[in-house]
Every structure is written in structure tokens, then in C-alpha cells.
Amino acid sequence: MKTSSVELNPNRLVQYLKKPVTEFTKDDIIKFIKENGIKMLNFRYVGGDGRLKALNFVITSEEHLDNLLSTGERVDGSSLFSYIEAGSSDLYVVPKYRTAFVNPFEEIPTLDILCSYFDKDGNPLASDPANVLKKARQVLNEKTGYDLQAMGELEYYVICDKEAVDMDFPAVDQRGYHEDGPFTKFGQLRKDALMAIAEAGGLIKYGHSEVGNFTDDEFYYEQNEIEFETTDIEDSADRLIIAKWILRMIGQQYGVKITYAPKITVGKAGTGLHIHMKLTKDGKPVMIENGELTDAAKKVIAGILDVAGGVTAFGNKVPTSYLRLVPHQEAPTNICWGDRNRSALIRVPLGWAGDASKMITKANSNYAEDLKDYSGKQTYEFRAADGSADVYGLLAALCVGARHGLEMENGLKNAEELYISNKNIFEEEHKDTLDKLDHLPASCWESAETLIAQKDVFMQYDVFTEGMLEGVAADLKAFDDYQLSEKLYGKNDEIKALVDAHIHCA
Incomplete structure (x- = not known):
């Protein structure tokens, strides 16, 4: 019997939660953090220069963590994108649960998660390249x-x-x-x-x-x-x-x-x-x-x-x-x-x-499976x-x-x-x-x-x-x-x- 894609998936959250990333919920993230000794949370988002930015949080309580994962945080958009004016630059960054991963470089156990940008009215930022995509x-x-x-x-x-x-x-x-x-x-x-x-x-x-x-x-x-x-x-x-x-x-x-x-x-x-x-x-x-x-x-x-x-x-x-x-x-x-x-x-x-789908049978004379359409x-x-x-x-x-x-x-x-x-x-x-x-x-x-x-x-x-x-x-x-x-x-x-x-x- 073949193993499932979840079983072989190297993502630590997938292995622990036993579900694909597309099904991650806020409760899943909180559970993983609590049960794996995660001490810090990094919000990640891409600036106008194409580089990955970071906002670091020390997790102080489950309520604090729940609030972060529910509301996101504020950032200065004019310092991230050249076409956003300083007079109206406040943006929200809100986490996308499916992107969570354990940071492999931090000495302090840390979970990183990518965020989406939202404007002052709580709408996806129209000019955010990820939202445009x-x-x-x-x-x-x-x-x-x-x-x-x-x-x-x-x-x-x-x-x-x-x-x-x-x-x-x-x-x-x-x-x-x-x-x-x-x-x-x-x-x-x-x-x-x-x-x-x-x-x-x-x-x-x-x-x-x-x-x-x-x-x-x-x-x-x-x-x-x-x-x-x-x-x-x-x-x-x-x-x-x-x-x-x-x-x-x-x-x-x-x-x-x-x-x-x-x-x-x-x-x-x-x-x-x-x-x-x-x-x-x-x-x-x-x-x-x-x-x-x-x-x-x-x-x-x-x-x-x-x-x-x-x-x-x-x-x-x-x-x-x-x-x-x-x-x-x-x-x-x-x-x-x-x-x-x-x-x-x-x-x-x-x-x-x-x-070309039959090449495997020529390379392996004992190939016994039915041929698939690749x-x-x-x-x-x-x-x-x-x-x-x-x-x-x-x-x-x-x-x-x-x-x-x-x-x-x-x-x-x-x-x-x-x-x-x-x-x-x-x-x-x-x-x-x-x-x-x-x-x-x-x-x-x-x-x-x-x-x-x-x-x-x-x-x-x-x-x-x-x-x-x-x-x-x-x-x-x-x-x-x-x-x-x-x-x-x-x-x-x-x-x-x-x-x-x-x-x-x-």
C-alpha cells in the first residue's frame, strides 16, 4: 500500500497536523506552537524591492497569539513601496495560515508565516503585487x-x-x-x-x-x-x-x-x-x-x-x-x-x-504496472x-x-x-x-x-x-x-x- 503525500511531506507542520497546508486553520497554528515549544512568531511580507521583510513577535500568551493570528499588525506602506504616499501609508499585514513554517535559522524556536497587505478599510491592497496576482x-x-x-x-x-x-x-x-x-x-x-x-x-x-x-x-x-x-x-x-x-x-x-x-x-x-x-x-x-x-x-x-x-x-x-x-x-x-x-x-x-510514456518498459524489462498517461x-x-x-x-x-x-x-x-x-x-x-x-x-x-x-x-x-x-x-x-x-x-x-x-x- 502506497503511503500518502502527507506522510512523506517534509514540512514539519504537515507531518505534525497530518493535513495538507491548504487545510491549515488558526487553531492548527496555535496547536503546533503550543505543543512544539515555539517561542516567537515572525510575520513575513514582500516589499517593493522584492525582498522578504520581517516583523518579530515574542509570544506572551495564547490570547496574544490568537489576536496576532486573527488581526495581523500595522506597517508603514510608504517605507515598503515607492508608489504609496506617506500621508496615507498605514497598511495591515494579515497572516496566510497555509504558508506557516518553522524557521530553520533561529536559535529561539520560531514560526514564520507570510502575510497579505490590506488597506485602511480592511480591503486587500489593490496595488499589492500578491493581491494583483x-x-x-x-x-x-x-x-x-x-x-x-x-x-x-x-x-x-x-x-x-x-x-x-x-x-x-x-x-x-x-x-x-x-x-x-x-x-x-x-x-x-x-x-x-x-x-x-x-x-x-x-x-x-x-x-x-x-x-x-x-x-x-x-x-x-x-x-x-x-x-x-x-x-x-x-x-x-x-x-x-x-x-x-x-x-x-x-x-x-x-x-x-x-x-x-x-x-x-x-x-x-x-x-x-x-x-x-x-x-x-x-x-x-x-x-x-x-x-x-x-x-x-x-x-x-x-x-x-x-x-x-x-x-x-x-x-x-x-x-x-x-x-x-x-x-x-x-x-x-x-x-x-x-x-x-x-x-x-x-x-x-x-x-x-x-x-515516450513507454520508456520505462524499455529501461526495465520486468516492469509490471499498467502504463499511465503522463x-x-x-x-x-x-x-x-x-x-x-x-x-x-x-x-x-x-x-x-x-x-x-x-x-x-x-x-x-x-x-x-x-x-x-x-x-x-x-x-x-x-x-x-x-x-x-x-x-x-x-x-x-x-x-x-x-x-x-x-x-x-x-x-x-x-x-x-x-x-x-x-x-x-x-x-x-x-x-x-x-x-x-x-x-x-x-x-x-x-x-x-x-x-x-x-x-x-x-
Whole structure:
């Protein structure tokens, strides 16, 4: 008899309460705190800079704890978001019970819990990126009947003094993909993070070393990745935010620097935050039919591609983002989609369809179980975003794109016109195809301009607010980086200074 998902779940609250996180109640949280010696409670919430903030409470009584978990607390919104004015800045932060986890770093037993923002009238804050994601997801479902699951590929670099690692087994420069010890140096850090993230509720698919590795005169750089399972899009955003914080904290314990910066130096692999999505209806995947992408799945692709320039305003938020999005690399620059194609903005990866579901019987001659249909694992991957992203805003923008595509009259036609199969569009023989494709923005400035030009799509059905979009655009334009890539060409010292300035983005 197979064990239940609750039995094998590494989240300590799930194990103790014997129920999934979606069923957590206030009484469950209080019970866990009382019976597990928890002394402190941390409210967590994301600021406009994309980082996880904290408000710490010493638990003094059950009544005190009950009040905190029932009412939340006040915070200064103008210190958290640039577009909230000081004169009307009081906000509430109210805990989301499903996100509770035991803090793995505190010496004092502590429970952390993510919070939602509410305004003075007790309504969800209209411009809170997490609330915008909730609205985007609700509108998608209400207007089309579909839903969108998501997950992220969290890439990061470990940076340390060169003298601190054993170089007797050097990794081959830019050949670190799925490498292992002794040729990688921080596999244990990655595995520690995998466990801590899983225990905090993250649905981990796998972890591995990535392409990027190199040394300079002072430092050793090693790229790694943690990939998640597709799940509820709001929960996916929450868990990604927690995972980024956990990785940084573990890096601090190891005495190394963890960075999600999109570009470290010229000629070396950049760092992305690829987002996989899965279209569902009534809780079931609807990506594949008879081994092919469904019309609905193609319409979603068309819609996201149609607003892709505006999506970069949430997915690529620092000037070094656009040093990664350059031609002839695996990061996309043109608005198109294709199969298994890493030069495309949206890639349709392998999906276990058709005869691929029978591979297990060829690998194992004694396989005795009935074959299942695994085509529900199929996703599509948005490849432009990077670690500077506003995770909630990015996933909300992708939800808007999905809804936009499903409502577009010419969605299927647009999808067909932007399909490049598995072509390398930068090869000379495909020049005609490349010339027909629109470009992604090449700077924060262009991204802001595109967002404002497309704002009617993002504001439709009151998903994004105009003030929020204008605030995002203003923050991007403040970098004053129009044509910066061209201006910095060949100026490695200036590029390094720019990278250093944004090394701790989001």
C-alpha cells in the first residue's frame, strides 16, 4: 500500500497536523506552537524591492497569539513601496495560515508565516503585487474557465574567495551543467537548501549544478539551480520568495555570497528565472490532446507573446537584466515560440507524450504496472525573466497574458505566425524568419515605455492599477539606461561596477 503525500511531506507542520497546508486553520497554528515549544512568531511580507521583510513577535500568551493570528499588525506602506504616499501609508499585514513554517535559522524556536497587505478599510491592497496576482488568477478563471499553474527554475551563483575551495579538481569553464563533486564545490550547500526549502513547504522537483562556473583573480563562481514542481500559481510565488531567502541565509552560514543577479560578467552564463506554466480546466491539465498542443494552449502562448514586452517590466527589473538578453545566447531576445528551443521566448519542452510514456518498459524489462498517461506533465516555459523579478507581478502579468490570448479573436493565427519550431533563428539560413520577429525591450527604459503602451491590457478587469503600473515604469526609468548595452560595449570595468551595484537584486 502506497503511503500518502502527507506522510512523506517534509514540512514539519504537515507531518505534525497530518493535513495538507491548504487545510491549515488558526487553531492548527496555535496547536503546533503550543505543543512544539515555539517561542516567537515572525510575520513575513514582500516589499517593493522584492525582498522578504520581517516583523518579530515574542509570544506572551495564547490570547496574544490568537489576536496576532486573527488581526495581523500595522506597517508603514510608504517605507515598503515607492508608489504609496506617506500621508496615507498605514497598511495591515494579515497572516496566510497555509504558508506557516518553522524557521530553520533561529536559535529561539520560531514560526514564520507570510502575510497579505490590506488597506485602511480592511480591503486587500489593490496595488499589492500578491493581491494583483490573486486578481489576475481569478479573472483568468472567471472570464475563460481556465486556470494556470506555475513553477520557477531558481538559478543562482555561489561566489567565494578562490583560496577557499579545493582547485585540485577544477571544473571546466562554462561546462558545469549537472556536474558533481569533486569538480563542483557547493553541491552540499544546494542539498542543504533543498531540504530546508522542502521543510518550509516548497514543492521541489530537483536541484543540480548549472552551466556557469569560472574564476577570476580573486573569486570562484559556481552556478546552480533549484527547480520546483508546478502548483497553484499563488502558492508557487510564495514558495519561490521563501526559497530565495533560505538560499541566501544558508549561503551566509557557509561564508559565501548567493546572488540571483542576471549577469555576472561578459562571456559567462547569465542567471535566469525561467517560469514553467501549465494550463488547467476543472483541476485537470489541458495542454495536450492527441499528442499535440491544444488550441487553448496555443492561444495562451499567443497572448503572452503579445504582451511580452510589458511582462519584462516585472521580470527584468535592473539594467544588468538586459546584458543577459543578448543575441546568440540561450537567453531570448525575440518574441517567438518553439519546441525544445532555447533561443525562443517561450519553449515547449519534452512532455512524455505518446510513445515516450513507454520508456520505462524499455529501461526495465520486468516492469509490471499498467502504463499511465503522463502527458499531464507538459508545460511551457517563459525564458526571459531573471532573479531581479517581482515574482508576484511577473506571474500576474503572465496570467494576464494567458487571459488576453484566450480572449483574442486571432490568437491561433498569431501563434502560428510566431512559431519557429526548433530553428536556431540566429543562423544565416533563418535570417528571413528573424527579420519578421519583434524584439524584447533592450533596457529598463524601453521596458517601462512598453509597459505603459500596453497598460490597457494589464488594467483590463481592474487587475493592475494605473498607479502601480506608473510606479513600476517610473522606477525602471530612474535607471536612465536607454542604449546602455551599446554604451558599455568593451568597457569591462564599468560593467563590473554595474554588476556590483545590482548583485543583491530582489
